[in-house]
Amino acid sequence: MTDLLRPPFGNFTAAHRALDVADQLARPVAEALRGWREQEAAQAVLYVDTEPDKADTAVFCQAYDVAADVSANCVVVAAKRAGTTTFAACLVLADSQVDVNTVVRKRLEARKASFAPMDTAVTESGMEYGGITPVGLPCGWPLLIDAAVAAAPHVLVGSGRRRGKLILPGAALALLPGAEVVTGLAKS
Template structure:
């Protein structure tokens, strides 16, 4: 089977995208930490992650969903937070459906045992993750970061997340998102 035939055999479970490939076959389009994780991760899980080529000007969730005919409930946001306790700051990420909001003040703070949790400054989130603003994804986050996954994301048949860059998105089963390194599935993470 040629590369073009293999691409044609891969279909997105939702949306209207000009090109769909397995993310492991699109390493050049991914942020380096994303490509590295997929290359070194369990092959059975990594092959379930799809890459869809999209316009970077349409990366914001609401605009993206309208442009590519993606149901908002199939889209998930990866939010980087800074948790402070005893003078130390720890970075973590929360993954929630785009139709909800990450409960930073109660659920995240309580789970991380932090005195204070806030959204990480953009420069910190981008610099520490190695990903572009507007494209930060749970796939390929730094190893020490906890990844808090809302139970609704883990239960979803598929979710759409960033690719590490503003251009392109990843689609993966919720169960695969829950199996990412550092992932902890939590009830009530989103409000």
């Protein structure tokens, strides 16, 4: 049995410590939380149950009374150089966009960078479209986090599935494997 917790924002019927409801998370997300070296950060992650048909950012924010400046989108980027494609994840607040063509391309030292096709992002991440999260990304993937996300007291991200979201301190995101805080990653 888990205790119900009060999330720092939003209108959710229930919130739990994510580790207490790991069966509600995508497998790579649950495994990442259990194995995270930063156990204090892992313990701070909340899970809120939400409807899958409301997973898209604009609909979600309206349905659950969550401001776009505390909701973050995680997108998968494919970077190409010399015939090799590498994947990375980028995390920016929902009221902005990832600067793929300049900041991401340069940071990844790629000739070309673009958003990975949906099928590729889902297959490579092991997560559902609309729920991709920075928690539990494949080993070796860079995780570029906009400085505004890392500075947020709490931020909402995907759970690896379309159903449910995670809420955690922005500073905790910067402790994830492969994470790098990047000023100017987001553009308005």
